[in-house]
Amino acid sequence: MSGESLRRATAAELRAAFQSGAATSRAVTDELFAAIEREDGVLGAWLHLRHEEARAEADRADARYATARAAGTAALNELPPLLGVPVALKDLVNLTGTPTTAGSRILEGYISPYDATIAARLKEAGAVILGKTNMDEFAMGSSTEFSAYKKTVNPWATDRVPGGSSGGSSAAVAAFHAPLSIGTDTGGSIRQPASLTGIVGMKPTYGRVSRYGIVAFASSLDQVGPFARTAQDAALLLHAIAGADAHDATSSRSPIDAALLNLPSGDAAASAIRGKRFALPKEYFVAGMEAGVERAVRDAVAALEAAGGIVEEVSLPTTEHALATYYIVAPAEASANLARYDGIRYGASKHGGGDLLNGYLETRGRGFGPEVRRRIMLGTYALSAGYYDAYYVKAQKVRTLIARDFDRIWAAGFDAIVAPTSPQVAWKFGAKMSDPVSMYLADACTLPANMAGLPGVSIPCGLSENLPVGLQLIGKPWSEAELLSISAGYEALTATAAWRAVAPHDLAKLGGGAA
Amino acid sequence: MTWHAVIGIEVHVQLRTVTKMFCPCAIPAEGDLPNSKTCPTCLGLPGALPVPNKAAIEKVLAVGAAIGAAAPATTIWDRKNYFYPDLPKGYQISQLDFPLAEHGTIEVTTSAGTSRVRIRRAHLEEDTARLRHEKGSDGKRSSLIDYNRSGVALLEIVTEPDIRDAETARRYAEELRLLLRTIGAADAEMENGQMRVEANVSIRPSEDAPFGTRTEVKNMNSFRSVEKAIAFEIARQAEVLESGGTITQETRGWDESSETTYTMRAKENSHDYRYFPEPDLPPLAIDPAWLAGIVASIPEIPSARRARYVEQLALSEYDAAVLVGEPRAAALFEASRAADATIDAKTLANWVTGEYLRAANEGAAEPDPVQFAALIGAVSRKEINGTTGKELFAELLGGSFDVRAAIAERGLGQISDDGALKKLASEVLAANPQALADWKAGKQQAMGFLVGQAMKASKGRGDAAQLGTLFKVLLDA
Numbered sequence: 001m002s003g004e005s006l007r008r009a010t011a012a013e014l015r016a017a018f019q020s021g022a023a024t025s026r027a028v029t030d031e032l033f034a035a036i037e038r039e040d041g042v043l044g045a046w047l048h049l050r051h052e053e054a055r056a057e058a059d060r061a062d063a064r065y066a067t068a069r070a071a072g073t074a075a076l077n078e079l080p081p082l083l084g085v086p087v088a089l090k091d092l093v094n095l096t097g098t099p100t101t102a103g104s105r106i107l108e109g110y111i112s113p114y115d116a117t118i119a120a121r122l123k124e125a126g127a128v129i130l131g132k133t134n135m136d137e138f139a140m141g142s143s144t145e146f147s148a149y150k151k152t153v154n155p156w157a158t159d160r161v162p163g164g165s166s167g168g169s170s171a172a173v174a175a176f177h178a179p180l181s182i183g184t185d186t187g188g189s190i191r192q193p194a195s196l197t198g199i200v201g202m203k204p205t206y207g208r209v210s211r212y213g214i215v216a217f218a219s220s221l222d223q224v225g226p227f228a229r230t231a232q233d234a235a236l237l238l239h240a241i242a243g244a245d246a247h248d249a250t251s252s253r254s255p256i257d258a259a260l261l262n263l264p265s266g267d268a269a270a271s272a273i274r275g276k277r278f279a280l281p282k283e284y285f286v287a288g289m290e291a292g293v294e295r296a297v298r299d300a301v302a303a304l305e306a307a308g309g310i311v312e313e314v315s316l317p318t319t320e321h322a323l324a325t326y327y328i329v330a331p332a333e334a335s336a337n338l339a340r341y342d343g344i345r346y347g348a349s350k351h352g353g354g355d356l357l358n359g360y361l362e363t364r365g366r367g368f369g370p371e372v373r374r375r376i377m378l379g380t381y382a383l384s385a386g387y388y389d390a391y392y393v394k395a396q397k398v399r400t401l402i403a404r405d406f407d408r409i410w411a412a413g414f415d416a417i418v419a420p421t422s423p424q425v426a427w428k429f430g431a432k433m434s435d436p437v438s439m440y441l442a443d444a445c446t447l448p449a450n451m452a453g454l455p456g457v458s459i460p461c462g463l464s465e466n467l468p469v470g471l472q473l474i475g476k477p478w479s480e481a482e483l484l485s486i487s488a489g490y491e492a493l494t495a496t497a498a499w500r501a502v503a504p505h506d507l508a509k510l511g512g513g514a515a
Numbered sequence: 516m517t518w519h520a521v522i523g524i525e526v527h528v529q530l531r532t533v534t535k536m537f538c539p540c541a542i543p544a545e546g547d548l549p550n551s552k553t554c555p556t557c558l559g560l561p562g563a564l565p566v567p568n569k570a571a572i573e574k575v576l577a578v579g580a581a582i583g584a585a586a587p588a589t590t591i592w593d594r595k596n597y598f599y600p601d602l603p604k605g606y607q608i609s610q611l612d613f614p615l616a617e618h619g620t621i622e623v624t625t626s627a628g629t630s631r632v633r634i635r636r637a638h639l640e641e642d643t644a645r646l647r648h649e650k651g652s653d654g655k656r657s658s659l660i661d662y663n664r665s666g667v668a669l670l671e672i673v674t675e676p677d678i679r680d681a682e683t684a685r686r687y688a689e690e691l692r693l694l695l696r697t698i699g700a701a702d703a704e705m706e707n708g709q710m711r712v713e714a715n716v717s718i719r720p721s722e723d724a725p726f727g728t729r730t731e732v733k734n735m736n737s738f739r740s741v742e743k744a745i746a747f748e749i750a751r752q753a754e755v756l757e758s759g760g761t762i763t764q765e766t767r768g769w770d771e772s773s774e775t776t777y778t779m780r781a782k783e784n785s786h787d788y789r790y791f792p793e794p795d796l797p798p799l800a801i802d803p804a805w806l807a808g809i810v811a812s813i814p815e816i817p818s819a820r821r822a823r824y825v826e827q828l829a830l831s832e833y834d835a836a837v838l839v840g841e842p843r844a845a846a847l848f849e850a851s852r853a854a855d856a857t858i859d860a861k862t863l864a865n866w867v868t869g870e871y872l873r874a875a876n877e878g879a880a881e882p883d884p885v886q887f888a889a890l891i892g893a894v895s896r897k898e899i900n901g902t903t904g905k906e907l908f909a910e911l912l913g914g915s916f917d918v919r920a921a922i923a924e925r926g927l928g929q930i931s932d933d934g935a936l937k938k939l940a941s942e943v944l945a946a947n948p949q950a951l952a953d954w955k956a957g958k959q960q961a962m963g964f965l966v967g968q969a970m971k972a973s974k975g976r977g978d979a980a981q982l983g984t985l986f987k988v989l990l991d992a
Binding site: 214216218220246344 | 559562564565567598603605797
């Protein structure tokens, strides 16, 4: 393997090539860095690259493959699945010795002194960590336009957003800058950009992946998850990062499904759809949904049905309250989570004039961008004496009702909910920047799963206006392997679909305009 | 005019744990370099998360059980939000609505008698960093922050406004410390800030008048200053009211050198801490079996032990208070009784509160309770006299020592045989004719001299009381 094929290979393909000796991790790493060098001036996915460390990691992986190859097949198969596979991290994952900005000026120049649990697990798994990707400041946003550092474009249309907040991670995978990347999803920040850039993105069950070392936005909603170009790859990455962590009291001891390492493929995957029961919630086909998106999603549902899946329309009546509830709970938690950025110990600081209050006001007023300031104010208000019961307490009660809505679906025997991920395809830069609520509405279909702590995945299901559309599958707690198996089944069913042959068509523009 | 004080006490105590409340950092010790006992969690670094310290929770549940408080079926943690440089996360993890203990009592004995102070609640939280303001070598004032203390487990324990005078307030604080030490929850050294006492003080014209405006008094670094500061504050408030003024609700500091309180902070413009449940920590269900195990492991608490010593062992209130007030003394007393249940409790108490505590305060090694019991047994059965007992006690502190063997081998047994003592007395009298002359001249001290000489001649083994009787007979013959 070489050149373009290395760059476009999936993690599973790379693994096989490394085992056979058909390719080396170092060659892939070099190829990806070269592509990034050529194209990121336009793409804008990356905030920090680890040229030397990544190459050293690749060389170490190659040495292990060489040793194992000499020892035989058994030794090769014992090597961790992601050994030598390049991965990108959203720039809110702490990684010792590298900058972590969370897309904010207030963390400009901050170098992490410790590893997030998932970073340590990726190192342990032998993955090659290429660098850190762009994001909306503190993961607040749905277009990555709220990054304090740079604009990330959608490789399908460079005048359009990649979604957000994990837009850098989704764009990097969609543009073949990395086979895998890590995102976080608080209200849709993995699934929505996956949808808008035509890749797979999964938000696991709350507690499935440790949050230790992940810059927090809203603690009760944040989950770390994988981006990949196939369901199988997403499963491999999830398997590497999932599991209980003594550093995160909210991480679950629920066992990790070994099936993640052996997802069905091809006909086996497609035939596994037969007999599965899918709930189609009518509330997810919201007003304002683009006709092309609805058509692609309904076609996907029809394909599942044609493959033997049983689809029934259901009602999740609390769906319409999820957005309002989310915009109380998430900002309330964020208002406290972001209090530590005070300019006292690290990051940008405007202290020193002798007036403590003024130091706080200047540091935070200048260090945070407009959306972060807006949400801190929203959250502070919702927690204030006299408003707490009316907002925060009530929102928590509604949250319980949202979870019960989903419980009823599982009690009725459904295996998964099928729904659109985003009511729209990628929109043009600036289209929603002057109207915060229109930006918030972009997550209307994704944030109920966060409110209920459920796993959700977005997979490509077609094109509308020549731009990717995502199909969302929401499952019961700890059903990640099942969701990804269904996703693999859908991939098999549509393997020859015409839309799958369409590559991100502005890819070519990336290289031409390199800065 | 007579004023009636109403006092409530809020105490913060560092729990005796191996690690901090929410991270694996060790508890800082005297002499640690600043910021050497820190990690991402207690520094509030981006992405760090708290994990609760189970041992700290167990200690608070033990304190709750010891004061007869109720534990919740499930507790949650709350964030208390405010900005200050000593608070790295911008919020303190504390407990608002579901404290680990609620509605207990602590019994307090003062010169006026025994009373009960109701405990409103006791909860767990994390300590803040320590701020130091100083002038640098360039002469500029700067503020330094040491995060070693940040995240240390703190127990906050709050009374109802049940206390009516400064002495009771001091005694409450002392009794609380004793209780915490007895159950091993805390060392609670006030002098180095492990135990911080704050008093809410108000006065009113009569016992049934509504509460007056209160002030909060802080910075009391000893039990003595707790009593003095509250007494001062009561007198100050009385003076203000009597001169037609009004009390301002404020926080006042105690100044040790001038022995006055001063305004630290005017009434805070109703600080809104925006408490809300800590989303990084799941609710904690208190498993009844877990709680029962904790309750079962609580040692006898001081008030119960004092009552037992007085009622069952017939010790004086004073002896009981001294014994129980010194956990190591009570421990030796208990261990000695366990070794030999037949020893006279009063004699044992005298030796423990006397010889033992004197030696212990001078830094002596702890005696082996079995040998100590053998020693006190020999004394109380008059096998040896007090002087010999004290000599043996000194040797006992040196390490391994067999009291019974020493008495037997060295022939230390007290001489109480009448014939032997009579012979001894006659010899001493014959050798000291001047003493007889003095006695005849009415000098009573001659008797003491003779007994002393006889004790000397017997190497301290004579029964001094018996010798006194014998000499009296001989002298008056």
